[in-house]
Amino acid sequence: KAGVTQTPRYLIKTRGQQVTLSCSPISGHRSVSWYQQTPGQGLQFLFEYFSETQRNKGNFPGRFSGRQFSNSRSEMNVSTLELGDSALYLCASSVTARTRTDTQYFGPGTRLTVL
Amino acid sequence: TQLLKQSPQFLSIQEGENLTVYCNSSSVFSSLQWYRQEPGEGPVLLVTVVTGGEVKKLKRLTFQFGDARKDSSLHITAAQPGDTGLYLCAANFGNEKLTFGTGTRLTIIP
Numbered sequence: 001k002a003g004v005t006q007t008p009r010y011l012i013k014t015r016g017q018q019v020t021l022s023c024s025p026i027s028g029h030r031s032v033s034w035y036q037q038t039p040g041q042g043l044q045f046l047f048e049y050f051s052e053t054q055r056n057k058g059n060f061p062g063r064f065s066g067r068q069f070s071n072s073r074s075e076m077n078v079s080t081l082e083l084g085d086s087a088l089y090l091c092a093s094s095v096t097a098r099t100r101t102d103t104q105y106f107g108p109g110t111r112l113t114v115l
Numbered sequence: 116t117q118l119l120k121q122s123p124q125f126l127s128i129q130e131g132e133n134l135t136v137y138c139n140s141s142s143v144f145s146s147l148q149w150y151r152q153e154p155g156e157g158p159v160l161l162v163t164v165v166t167g168g169e170v171k172k173l174k175r176l177t178f179q180f181g182d183a184r185k186d187s188s189l190h191i192t193a194a195q196p197g198d199t200g201l202y203l204c205a206a207n208f209g210n211e212k213l214t215f216g217t218g219t220r221l222t223i224i225p
Contacts, residue, residue, distance in 0.1 A: 033213075042217050108155065108157055109156075
């Protein structure tokens with residue numbers, strides 16, 4: 001079974017631009033979660049989608065948004081990029097995202113650098 | 116705001132030695148997971164513990180969930196270079212969101 005795939009793997013943007021990242025979950029998984037990982041703040045939860053609905057959201061500004069398609073693939077968008085948005089963006093898929101009992105499988109991440 | 120603090124932040128030991136890393140919170144969590152992350156990859160789940168006082172073993176790794184459900188530890192016996200990586204604990208505080216710890220970066224020197 002193929003794992004979680006994220007595209008692109010690396011991205012360089014300048015301040016003020018916007019960016020869209022893509023995540024394809026494991027086949028059969030309906031939940032996709034997004035995380036931001038930085039050296040200073042660690043791994044922080046952005047949002048989670050299940051069956052095309054945002055079910056949970058972290059404490060990030062409205063510049064961060066996402067969506068999920070009917071085939072469970074997900075995209076996240078960051079508008080008006082700031083230098084502090086430079087990070088590794090990880091997506092994770094699971095069958096239900098009931099984190100107490102379900103296993104999340106992470107993709108390799110997209111490394112975003114904002115200049 | 117629930118915070119998970121891991122200690123130590125960095126650990127560098129010789130191959131064959133034993134080590135323990137800790138994960139602590141001021142709030143009770145309903146479950147706790149441990150992950151290992153290697154450079155260029157996403158975190159990989161090692162174990163999930165859900166019962167206070169629970170102990171789980173995975174080969175040379177022993178995971179313990181504190182009785183009060185506010186802390187957990189990971190003990191590695193006879194560390195090997197393949198154990199090198201970033202170890203992350205992640206807790207569920209009852210809201211179905213995973214809160215990750217600050218991480219312990221482990222280096223095993225051959």
